[in-house]
Amino acid sequence: xxxxxxxAGMARIWEPENKFRIWLEIEAAACEAQAELxxxxxxxxxxVRERGGFNIAxxxxxxxxxxHDVLAFLTSLAEHVGDEARxxxxxxxxxxxxxxxxxxxxxxxxxxxxxxxxxxLDALKERALEHxxxxxxxxxxxxxxxxxxxxxxxxxxxxxxxxxxxxxxxxRNDIATCAISGAVGTFATIDPxxxxxxxxxxxxxxxxxxxxxxxxxxxxxxxxxxxxxxASIENLAIEIRHLQRSELREAEEPFASGxxxxxxxxxxxxxxxxxxxxxxxxxxRAAVIPAMENVALWHERDISHSAVxxxxxxxxxxxxxxxxxxxxxxxxxxxxxxxxxxxxxxxxGGVIHSQRVLLALxxxxxxxxxxxxxxxxxAMKVWEKGGLFRDCLLDDAAIVKALGREKLESxxxxxxxxxxxxxxxxxxxx
Numbered sequence: 001x002x003x004x005x006x007x008a009g010m011a012r013i014w015e016p017e018n019k020f021r022i023w024l025e026i027e028a029a030a031c032e033a034q035a036e037l038x039x040x041x042x043x044x045x046x047x048v049r050e051r052g053g054f055n056i057a058x059x060x061x062x063x064x065x066x067x068h069d070v071l072a073f074l075t076s077l078a079e080h081v082g083d084e085a086r087x088x089x090x091x092x093x094x095x096x097x098x099x100x101x102x103x104x105x106x107x108x109x110x111x112x113x114x115x116x117x118x119x120x121l122d123a124l125k126e127r128a129l130e131h132x133x134x135x136x137x138x139x140x141x142x143x144x145x146x147x148x149x150x151x152x153x154x155x156x157x158x159x160x161x162x163x164x165x166x167x168x169x170x171x172r173n174d175i176a177t178c179a180i181s182g183a184v185g186t187f188a189t190i191d192p193x194x195x196x197x198x199x200x201x202x203x204x205x206x207x208x209x210x211x212x213x214x215x216x217x218x219x220x221x222x223x224x225x226x227x228x229x230x231a232s233i234e235n236l237a238i239e240i241r242h243l244q245r246s247e248l249r250e251a252e253e254p255f256a257s258g259x260x261x262x263x264x265x266x267x268x269x270x271x272x273x274x275x276x277x278x279x280x281x282x283x284x285r286a287a288v289i290p291a292m293e294n295v296a297l298w299h300e301r302d303i304s305h306s307a308v309x310x311x312x313x314x315x316x317x318x319x320x321x322x323x324x325x326x327x328x329x330x331x332x333x334x335x336x337x338x339x340x341x342x343x344x345x346x347x348x349g350g351v352i353h354s355q356r357v358l359l360a361l362x363x364x365x366x367x368x369x370x371x372x373x374x375x376x377x378x379a380m381k382v383w384e385k386g387g388l389f390r391d392c393l394l395d396d397a398a399i400v401k402a403l404g405r406e407k408l409e410s411x412x413x414x415x416x417x418x419x420x421x422x423x424x425x426x427x428x429x430x
Contacts, residue, residue: 091190179210230284
């Protein structure tokens, strides 16, 4: 991921320094377990722990010749440890290091993403409560439907991200496995105790059946979860983009002093943050299909998954981290225009109350078919010619006879649309 969309904490996870530091910890912990078993001298394990180190430039230099990153690392490690390095990597295979380290890195990334989600949830909760009773028009198919509240809109997104947090916590747990099982995963050349010891040192769990690699269904589930989170980001971003359209202007991204919206048109205030979030969501979701395709490997292992993961694991986690942080700030600073929401509520002359009139007529003895025709005819008259829906209904003697003027007037009471808002908030927030 380019620096523009990378935050320092997540970027450090994918830097060579962190990766090789994890590799060193895996090898050192494995040596300690081997020494405890009596497979290698205790002095050798102590030497690896005390003198173990690496030089990234040297690793890159060696890899140019070996074409093998783990062997290049082991050579650099040996240059720091000395003669005792011959006991390093006993009975292990490269995937033992690579897959265990990747699991550790994905868990580290998960911890950052969970913190991001917590901050976003706090922001959504705060703004949802602020606008719990701010009436606005609800839309289906982009067309005015019935009133809702802006707080309910935000509460729906809060609930989605709360579910996403649960999914990510489960995915974090599922991905956090360790494989130190040797060639083709049979433990033929290494005792299972080594895997258990390394797993405990790294806070991971032993992979039940590793077949030389950790099964990629775990990774597929992890990146699918990131994809769902990205989809939820885009869902909220699109809502903001629509509400900022000139025709609506119900909510708007913050527009800083000195900010420019267009190189050509000085009047422009564009929803660039939300549009950026839509684009970043595409990057995260782009990892889902390759992660799924990585599940199918040849026999006990191949490396068709390797290059793919080296690209999308950093990119997806970096992009999602950046997007969640940007969305949290956007939600906190979102400018809301209740007076514009009021104008939009009134824009169609009250036809948004048509369902209440329909239901009242059916309860007053009119068949649903006849009631629908009469209410729709009045609504279409307002839709096409303007005026007030209430007046069109009062002009229909049959409607007035069925309902009475007082009852008809009561059907335009907007409090009915907010009477259960507290209940819905209670269900979500407790």
